[in-house]
Amino acid sequence: MSDMQRLNAEQRYAHELAALRADDDRPRPANWQLSPQRVVTYLMGGTAPDGTVITPKYVGKRRLMETAVATLATDRALLLLGVPGTAKSWVSEHLAAAICGDSSRVVQGTAGTDENQVRYGWNYAQLLAKGPSREALVPTPVFRAMEAGTLCRIEELTRMGSEVQDTLITVLSERMMPIPELDEIVHARSGFNVIATANNRDKGVNELSAALKRRFNVVVLPLPDALDEEVAIVQQRVADMGQGLQLPLPKNAAEEIARVVAMFRELRDGQTQDGKVTLKTPTGNLSTAEAIAVMVGGLSQCHFFGNGTLSAEDLGANLLGAIVKDPVQDRVVLEEYLETVLKKRADYGAYYHALLELL
Ligand SMILES: Nc1ncnc2c1ncn2[C@@H]1O[C@H](COP(=O)(O)OP(=O)(O)OP(=O)(O)O)[C@@H](O)[C@H]1O
Ligand SMILES: [Mg+2]
DSSP, X not given: OOOOSOOOHHHHTHXXXXXXXXXXXXXXXXXXXXXXXXXXXXHHOEEOTTOOEEOOSOOSXXXXXXXXXXXXXXXXXXXXXXXXXXXXXXXXXXXXXXXXXXXXXXXXXXXXXXXXXXXXXXXXHHHHHHOSOTTTXXXXXXXXXXXXXXXXXXXXXXXXXXXXXXXXXXXXXXXXXXXXXXXXXXEXXXXXXXXXXXXXXXXXXXXXXXXXXXXXXXXXOOOOSSHHHHHHHHXXXXXXXXXXXXXXXXXXXXXXXXXXXXXXXXXXXXXXXXXXXXXXXXSSXXXXXXXXXXHHHHHHHHHHHSOSSOOHHHHHHHHHHHHOSSTTHHHHHHHHHHHHTGGGOGGGHHHHHHHHHHO
């Protein structure tokens, strides 16, 4: 087994992708590895023709994945939008892996991203020695994806300055990148497209310009509607991550996941599940991704320092860290939740005591 901390989706799920490629006789857009229907099967789970089980990657509405895949088959780019932790990056990686077999062409958008990271840069030693030439040009992931006819992912698009975002306009509408220094133009091959992600919660984001917005189809990834759905996502991802980290899954993990997710949802929604008690909401967003992180932290604590049964004590510190992001405001929120809700629930007694002790 490889000792890489994390494999790319296309490496990790190579057997599933290979099984889905076999007998795929539905029409495929140029340079796609799979038909759109098979891409959706890869994302949502199912079985390949040879019986290989395809694990679900995205848990949620199939329709959203169909829209995402259908968009990528057109000349519009895809923007996955949503609050943090709604699987935007995860879906973007799996889409790229299934469609073009390569999810590694990524530009991470930050406030410091400049145009050269979107278009191309120069190798200055070569530039001085030979002047502007193709050898001196340093292609970016966008550039390479255009040349190869693959997908390019842009993470956190709205963190890049607006003027940098706008360098994508020509790329997306004319499907070409001019290189004025060489008096050349790179035309995108079929199969090229962009999957961008952006979250609509963070501070310090730059709005997309109207011109750029028009080039994207937006798919909003929601937080899971139902408790069961969210519990299923966390169970699946925790089992998966635990395996990668070689952390055994205690027998009672499923019950504790259900409790943690239920607490997260109540705090996030600002009311108890039965709707009877109104609660203050914490400043953090208590996403599914955070529930996963809390559980994985708890598994590790339980494995190394616990007794083999996952307890509220194992999870307490991570839970507190997830809920109390603002030391003043969120403390009050949690105290209120403990006293008005958890204290009265017999099956949450261990959490009440563990959290109270840490507060
Ligand atoms: N509906 C879902 N289906 C499957 N996995 C999910 C779902 N929601 C969240 N996850 C899991 O949550 C984790 C975090 O997701 P990811 O990093 O993609 O979030 P994000 O939306 O990109 O967040 P951010 O805005 O912070 O970048 C992943 O491990 C993913 O598997
Ligand atoms: Mg992300």
